[in-house]
Amino acid sequence: MIKNQWYAILPSKEVKKDKIVGVRRLGLNLCLFRNDEGTIGCLIDKCTHRGAAISKGEHKGNCVACPFHGIRFDKDGKTVLVPANGRIAEPEQRFNVKSYLVKEAHGMIYFWNGDKEKATEKLPFFDDQITDDMVYSEMSDLWHAHYSRCIENQLDVVHIPFVHYNTIGRGNKTVVNGPAMEVMGHTILVSGNNSVDQGQAPIKANELKINPHLNLKFIFPNVWQNYIADDLRVVIFFAPVDDENTMFYIRFYTNKFKMKFLNQTMAYFGKFANRVIERQDKVVVETQLPKASSLLGGENLLRGDSPIMTYRKIRDTLQKESESS
Ligand code: FES
Ligand SMILES: [Fe+2]
Structure with a gap:
């Protein structure tokens, strides 16, 4: 794979509003889902607690909840709730999951394979040749x-x-x-x-x-x-x-x-x-x-x-x- 490139990985329609999708791309197991605003999140599909696939879990508001012990992550992989510690507890950030930068355009999800700070604006497509009436x-x-x-x-x-x-x-x-x-x-x-x-x-x-x-x-x-x-x-x-x-x-x-x-x-x-x-x-x-x-x-x-x-x-x-x- 080439680093610091936008790879087209999956059609947008595959990640429906209430669906959590587990997919393997670029040799990584990824978990894709949408938050309440419809913005896509892309996490490594392996819970930092005891390794379960997060994609098998459930949507909980803006988050995805791991199926095993319910730890919740937002679209950036930030820990939002650790149920075993009670709602009152501050969510421990040591559970944060690695997230990837993704963008959507032309009905396609693009994955930034590299350092987030090096991400470019332009997504590879034929914008000047494929017109909206096609x-x-x-x-x-x-x-x-x-x-x-x-x-x-x-x-x-x-x-x-x-x-x-x-x-x-x-x-x-x-x-x-x-x-x-x-x-x-x-x-x-x-x-x-x-x-x-x-x-x-x-x-x-x-x-x-x-x-x-x-x-x-x-x-x-x-x-x-x-x-x-x-x-x-x-x-x-x-x-x-x-x-x-x-x-x-x-x-x-x-x-x-x-x-x-x-x-x-x-x-x-x-x-x-x-x-x-x-x-x-x-x-x-x-x-x-x-x-x-x-x-x-x-x-x-x-x-x-x-x-x-x-x-x-x-x-x-x-x-x-x-x-x-
Ligand atoms: S393995 Fe995910 S919450 Fe325990
Ligand atoms: Fe051919």
């Missing part, structure tokens, strides 16, 4: 793969005619031109442009341009968009569960029609198309070894793998920067 459907799936492999798969223009030979990769376009790529800070933009092998040499990347109406965009650490058309997008949040598992949240966005219900209908069916493509990728990516990718992973890369190499380089730099800060 509706979306969402599906999720758990992959037994490290999130770096999942992201690389979505930047891989070489696999398309093989893994997706009967869907989005129909036509046997095995020759990889470029791909065209632009890097802007922590964002990678790629336009694939494969062609059928007719004995020609592939076109070099510097002879190709990004197509603004058809491209892939990745924002570190774990958000990706397929710009399929001006009125059609697929967005994936790759939520790391731990070093071997990743939860996918895949959205199909559209504003193709004037009437909202038509967009909703299209998004609903788009979800099933996404599922077919995603399952084709999943069976292959889950077999990749080693589980996590790395900059010097001993793989023999192709020229068409340049977006993957770029992803690895930026990730490596961000990891080193955060370790040394």
Whole structure:
């Protein structure tokens, strides 16, 4: 995981007002709940008294109460009541639970993986490209793969005619031109442009341009968009569960029609198309070894793998920067 980054971890709708959610993300067992104002709290899901999962407890006003002996914590992990000591007693702060910084935007909960005082304002998303009139459907799936492999798969223009030979990769376009790529800070933009092998040499990347109406965009650490058309997008949040598992949240966005219900209908069916493509990728990516990718992973890369190499380089730099800060 990269330190000091906002990771998209869970759709907002998963944490309902009266629900306490236990979820594993970034190798941590987390307890998520909302206080009376609806603000989300994120605590380590292990009580400091005798180790029970707090997420199995109950909502008590602004707090969550551990199921074992009822100690109550607020959204910042502060101890509010120790029932065994009586209401009259000052709550002992030695029971405080570690809390994490979380924010909500775009229907998603983001988790700050780092020092709270270093938290940045901006959350990774495609604010300037996904307009408010776009509706979306969402599906999720758990992959037994490290999130770096999942992201690389979505930047891989070489696999398309093989893994997706009967869907989005129909036509046997095995020759990889470029791909065209632009890097802007922590964002990678790629336009694939494969062609059928007719004995020609592939076109070099510097002879190709990004197509603004058809491209892939990745924002570190774990958000990706397929710009399929001006009125059609697929967005994936790759939520790391731990070093071997990743939860996918895949959205199909559209504003193709004037009437909202038509967009909703299209998004609903788009979800099933996404599922077919995603399952084709999943069976292959889950077999990749080693589980996590790395900059010097001993793989023999192709020229068409340049977006993957770029992803690895930026990730490596961000990891080193955060370790040394
Ligand atoms: S283990 Fe949580 S209150 Fe005792
Ligand atoms: Fe794929």
